[in-house]
Amino acid sequence: MNYSIISPPSTNIESLLSECPLTPFAPDVIEFISALSDTIFKDNTLKTLPELVALAFWLRPANILKLRSDFETKWRNHFLIGRGLAFHIAPANVDTIFIYSWFLSMLAGNTNIIRLSTHTAPQVQLLINAINSIKDDRTARRFMLVHYGHNEDITAYFSGLCNVRIIWGGDNTISTIRKIPLRPTAVELAFADRFSLCIINAHAFIEMEDKTHTIEKFYNDAYWFNQMACSSPRLVVWIGNSDDADLARTIFWQMLKDIIIKKSPDFIASKAVDKLATMQSLAIKYDNIKIEKTDLNLLNRVLLKTPESIDRTLHCGGGLFYELILSDLDALQCVLTAKEQTVSVIGFTRDEILCFLNKTKPRGIDRIVSVGKSLQFSSVWDGFDLLREFSKEVDIEL
Amino acid sequence: MNIEALFTQKPYSLSKETKHTFLAETLNLLINHHKTHCLAYHKILSATGIEHSSFSTIEDMPFLSVRLFKDFALSSVQQTQVIKTLTSSGTTSQRLSQITLDKETALYQTRALVNIVQDFIGKKRLPMLIIDSESIIRNRQTHSARGAGILGISNFGKDHTYLLDEQMVLNVDTLERFLSVHKDEDILIFGFTFMVWSYLYKRLKEIGKSYDLGRATLIHSGGWKKLSEQAVDNITFKAELKQVCNLGRIYNFYGMVEQVGSIFMECTEGFLHAPNFADIIVRQPYDWSCAPFNTNGIVEVLSILPHSYPGHILLTEDLGMIYGEDTCKCGRMGKYFHIEGRLPKAELRGCSDTHAYSPLH
Numbered sequence: 001m002n003y004s005i006i007s008p009p010s011t012n013i014e015s016l017l018s019e020c021p022l023t024p025f026a027p028d029v030i031e032f033i034s035a036l037s038d039t040i041f042k043d044n045t046l047k048t049l050p051e052l053v054a055l056a057f058w059l060r061p062a063n064i065l066k067l068r069s070d071f072e073t074k075w076r077n078h079f080l081i082g083r084g085l086a087f088h089i090a091p092a093n094v095d096t097i098f099i100y101s102w103f104l105s106m107l108a109g110n111t112n113i114i115r116l117s118t119h120t121a122p123q124v125q126l127l128i129n130a131i132n133s134i135k136d137d138r139t140a141r142r143f144m145l146v147h148y149g150h151n152e153d154i155t156a157y158f159s160g161l162c163n164v165r166i167i168w169g170g171d172n173t174i175s176t177i178r179k180i181p182l183r184p185t186a187v188e189l190a191f192a193d194r195f196s197l198c199i200i201n202a203h204a205f206i207e208m209e210d211k212t213h214t215i216e217k218f219y220n221d222a223y224w225f226n227q228m229a230c231s232s233p234r235l236v237v238w239i240g241n242s243d244d245a246d247l248a249r250t251i252f253w254q255m256l257k258d259i260i261i262k263k264s265p266d267f268i269a270s271k272a273v274d275k276l277a278t279m280q281s282l283a284i285k286y287d288n289i290k291i292e293k294t295d296l297n298l299l300n301r302v303l304l305k306t307p308e309s310i311d312r313t314l315h316c317g318g319g320l321f322y323e324l325i326l327s328d329l330d331a332l333q334c335v336l337t338a339k340e341q342t343v344s345v346i347g348f349t350r351d352e353i354l355c356f357l358n359k360t361k362p363r364g365i366d367r368i369v370s371v372g373k374s375l376q377f378s379s380v381w382d383g384f385d386l387l388r389e390f391s392k393e394v395d396i397e398l
Numbered sequence: 399m400n401i402e403a404l405f406t407q408k409p410y411s412l413s414k415e416t417k418h419t420f421l422a423e424t425l426n427l428l429i430n431h432h433k434t435h436c437l438a439y440h441k442i443l444s445a446t447g448i449e450h451s452s453f454s455t456i457e458d459m460p461f462l463s464v465r466l467f468k469d470f471a472l473s474s475v476q477q478t479q480v481i482k483t484l485t486s487s488g489t490t491s492q493r494l495s496q497i498t499l500d501k502e503t504a505l506y507q508t509r510a511l512v513n514i515v516q517d518f519i520g521k522k523r524l525p526m527l528i529i530d531s532e533s534i535i536r537n538r539q540t541h542s543a544r545g546a547g548i549l550g551i552s553n554f555g556k557d558h559t560y561l562l563d564e565q566m567v568l569n570v571d572t573l574e575r576f577l578s579v580h581k582d583e584d585i586l587i588f589g590f591t592f593m594v595w596s597y598l599y600k601r602l603k604e605i606g607k608s609y610d611l612g613r614a615t616l617i618h619s620g621g622w623k624k625l626s627e628q629a630v631d632n633i634t635f636k637a638e639l640k641q642v643c644n645l646g647r648i649y650n651f652y653g654m655v656e657q658v659g660s661i662f663m664e665c666t667e668g669f670l671h672a673p674n675f676a677d678i679i680v681r682q683p684y685d686w687s688c689a690p691f692n693t694n695g696i697v698e699v700l701s702i703l704p705h706s707y708p709g710h711i712l713l714t715e716d717l718g719m720i721y722g723e724d725t726c727k728c729g730r731m732g733k734y735f736h737i738e739g740r741l742p743k744a745e746l747r748g749c750s751d752t753h754a755y756s757p758l759h
Binding site for chain 1: 438441442444445446447462463465466469470683684685686687696713715741742743
């Protein structure tokens, strides 16, 4: 089999297969995770990368121990154990997802094979170096990070060995990999293409004192992964009367533009071309849309007239925002489909949101978060409690 | 001045001021024409806030993404007036551009091409070799870019002789027969850059045959992507062909199925030139502002020929650099430039992480 092992430096499939499942939250595993957190915080390069700092925060002992106590409360009197070998197929869009997926599986008690995309960003290599620097032989025997090209035979090989397969990476990848059989007792988790939005209470935004801080959070949500994560906001829904919405929009986008210029995120020329094609395609397909003028191709906006014009497939990321104006929160119901994942919120209280959910019972939505938390990973993702899914229960009747 | 008047002039005759005024007037009319006759184009202009086109410069005019022709049938004529549909010559897995031509636009294309190419090879029809297989032009209603290119240039030739069989193998006997019949004449050779290199040059080198093509003019097009992967640039291309078969007169051109006819020919100084019918703007991707000369950016092409489809102002996905206007040493008026290849694709960092498993690969 022609795959290359990226980490750990000296491992092989045989030694990985000889390892047994553990019960959740084994001390070695917690130690390994906190060692990586330390390494990131102490590394002068790594700690300047916001995505990695967010990761390191999640990895720190306090958070892992909280996960453990939540898990233990939830599954008290149940006997849970790792399923065995987990095979993770990581996405290319969010460089750090593979760590969350792998570590939760490791915490659940599994051994892990992680297939990394061949198109990874430079910080992934830095992260791998950090992982390789951790001296922990016991945990190092229990995982393998691999790279390989477009080779179904290798995917089939790992799929035939594993007890749980995890597919990150969207609808096309899922449908291709689903054709490759698993062993009869194995299970699969697949993370489909999703769409996320930010809802803004126009009046509350206008009244807000610290607008800059809020918009910086929005900037992080939208621009960290070049607006390519499933939870990056791609649609902004303004809620309020049209005067408020117009004023709020003017202030919001001007301030966002200033922040973009200040932070100067990576600019990819081909994204500008993609966005032009997307906006013009939207104009052809739907009626009465408005392509807003811009002199900065990191921030493009299309004002839509109806929820039917929210074309989730055409959206190409890279700083493109669909906008929709609704008179009240309840009207949001007609925007939400089963595709919606994260709704980030500006200017609504928890009670207002709960009231909306109770009243309208929308089909979509897996997460509702304050602005700035869209990209925060949670151990419950797309409706799956990952720790639970990665482990199996031994039913005991004694 | 109008388009008719241009056909009676040399193709690089308009100096800067005249050309800009002429293009601005003509393209304003064309924008309004397509806005009236193509609903999709109308919707794009409305979405962009353009009600009526009266721009004073071509730089201010709205450009369409060339990609739209792959996803939408953009036409400004009734279906009954369509006499031909051109498609791009992509591989089977790619979506193809569809260009609808009526009689008027097809005629403009032919006449513009004649006007331009005659400036390089003269008015006489020359015996012509085509580095392709005849099968490519069999269907007369739908033409791939390759077929359309061949048929376009065929107007300058006679005794059209296709040198490749359907497996792209050079027919040496046919070549020898052609050369012995036309041994004291000037001849014209046309082919796609990659095919000339792979199926003519490489094959001749491989079989160790050497023919004297010293009286031939080679016109070729189709892009350098495949050759640049083999580290073959225009200079190497010319030098090697000169060496292997004494082929000295070689002209590349830049063109696309979305703007057939108003092609950008390479001059003796090695620059591509905008003819009277067309122009080029290089835009900076960060804000679409116009790049100054000698600065690279994304190429926008403008042509006054497309009446049956809204392909008059297009933003391509090619990178290029303009070196000047009206000042090329070859003496031709108009902007002169180089194409620097395709805009590199962004890493596909989408949740649709398909590149690992996509059927496209």
